Amino acid sequence: MATNTTTPTAPSKSEIRIISHSGLFYWWPVWAAGYVMAAFTYLSDLRMTTVADGTKRGVAEKITILDEAGKAQNFEDREVLLAPADKRSKAERDNNPLLSNPGPFMARSKNPGVLFVVILLLVIVITNIPLRGLWSVVVIITIIMLSVIFALTGVWDDILRGIGFLDIRINLAGYVVISTVLLIIWLVAFFLFDQQIYMIFTPGQFRVRQEIGEGETSYDTTGMTVQKQRSDLFRHWILGLGSGDLIVRTSGAQGHQFDMPNVLFLGRKVREIEGMLRSRQVVSGSSV
Numbered sequence: 001m002a003t004n005t006t007t008p009t010a011p012s013k014s015e016i017r018i019i020s021h022s023g024l025f026y027w028w029p030v031w032a033a034g035y036v037m038a039a040f041t042y043l044s045d046l047r048m049t050t051v052a053d054g055t056k057r058g059v060a061e062k063i064t065i066l067d068e069a070g071k072a073q074n075f076e077d078r079e080v081l082l083a084p085a086d087k088r089s090k091a092e093r094d095n096n097p098l099l100s101n102p103g104p105f106m107a108r109s110k111n112p113g114v115l116f117v118v119i120l121l122l123v124i125v126i127t128n129i130p131l132r133g134l135w136s137v138v139v140i141i142t143i144i145m146l147s148v149i150f151a152l153t154g155v156w157d158d159i160l161r162g163i164g165f166l167d168i169r170i171n172l173a174g175y176v177v178i179s180t181v182l183l184i185i186w187l188v189a190f191f192l193f194d195q196q197i198y199m200i201f202t203p204g205q206f207r208v209r210q211e212i213g214e215g216e217t218s219y220d221t222t223g224m225t226v227q228k229q230r231s232d233l234f235r236h237w238i239l240g241l242g243s244g245d246l247i248v249r250t251s252g253a254q255g256h257q258f259d260m261p262n263v264l265f266l267g268r269k270v271r272e273i274e275g276m277l278r279s280r281q282v283v284s285g286s287s288v
Contacts, residue, residue, distance in 0.1 A: 016272050018199040018246060020210075021262040024189045026127045026239040031186060033119045034179030037112040041172045044109075047102035048171055054084035055099065105172035113168035116175070126234045136233035199248065199260060201273050206248075208258055223251025226273050228266055242267065 060080045065073050083098040107113075131139055150159070170178075196212040206224070207216045229245040236243050244266035248258045263269060 014202065016201040016269065016276060018201070018260055018263055018269060019194055020197045020246075020260040021194045021243070021264065022189050023127050023262065024186055025194070025243075025262055026235060027123055027182065027186060029239065030120055030123055031179040031182040033116055034175045034182070037107075037116050037170070038172055038175035038179065040112055041105050041107045041170075041175060044105070044107045046106055046108050048104050048106035049081075049102050050100045051081055052083055052098035056082045058082060103171075106169060110167045110169055113170045114166055116170065117168050123239070126239060130232050131234060132230040132232050136231075140233070197260075199246075199258070201276060203276060203279070208248075210258065219250050219256070221277060224277070225249045225251075226270055226277075228270050240264070246270070 058080055060078055061076060063075050063078060063080060067073060081099060086093055086098055193212060198209055200207045204221055205218055206221055207218050209216050227247040229247055231237065231244055243262055243264050246260040246263050246266060250256045
C-alpha cells in the first residue's frame with residue numbers, strides 16, 4: 001500500500017501579531033512638516049517685531065539713538081523704522097512703546113506658514129473623509145480634469161493671485177510647540193495605547209482584544225476567513241505608507257466579525273496569515 005511521504009511545509013512564523021492603530025497615526029506629516037518649517041525659520045536668522053499702524057521704513061544717512069543709560073550712539077547709513085508721532089510722555093512711551101525690540105525667530109517669506117496650514121488641512125480632510133477603491137480613482141481623475149480646465153481657461157491665474165494675498169506666518173516657537181506636543185501624543189498613542197488593541201494568530205488559534213483594558217478572547221481558525229478591505233489611496237498609501245483595514249470572520253453558527261482598522265504593512269501580514277492557515281490545513285490533512 002502506497003503511503004504519502006510528502007512533508008508539509010512548516011509555517012514561517014509561529015505567531016503573527018496584528019496591531020490596530022488609531023487615526024492619529026496618519027498625522028505624522030503635520031509634526032514632521034512643523035519641524036521642517038521650524039528649521040527653515042531658524043536658519044533664516046531673522047527676528048520678529050511689532051510696530052504701530054503708520055510706521056514707515058526708511059534709510060537714515062545719520063542717526064543718533066539714546067540707549068537705556070541715556071548715552072548717545074551715532075550710526076550712519078542704516079535701515080530704520082519710524083513710528084508715527086506719539087504725544088504721550090516719555091514714561092508712558094517707555095512703558096508701552098509703539099515699536100518692540102526684535103523677538104522670536106520669524107521667516108521673511110510667508111510660504112512656510114501657508115504650506116504648513118495647507119498640510120494640516122489636507123491631513124484633516126484625508127483622515128475624516130474615506131475614499132475607497134473607485135472613489136479614489138474618481139477623485140484623482142476629477143482633480144486632473146479640473147487642473148487642465150483651469151489651465152486652459154486661465155482660472156489658475158486668478159487662484160494664484162488670490163493666494164498671493166494670503167499671508168500666514170508662524171514664529172519658531174509656534175512650530176516647535178505644535179510639532180512637539182503632537183509628536184508626544186503620537187508616540188504615546190502609537191507605542192502605548194495602540195498596542196492594547198490587537199490580534200495574535202498562531203497555528204490553529206487566534207486571540208483578539210478590541211478594547212483597551214478588555215481581556216483576550218480566543219477562537220479556532222478552522223473555517224476562518226481573512227479579508228483586506230478596499231484601500232483608501234490617500235489615507236492608506238500616501239499617509240499610511242502601505243497600511244490598510246483588516247476584516248476577520250470566524251466560522252460556525254455563532255460566527256463573529258472583527259474589524260481591525262489602520263494595520264501597518266497589511267498586505268504582507270495577510271500573506272503570512274494565509275500561509276499559516278494553509279500550512280495548518282496541510283498538516284491536518286496529512287494526519288488523517
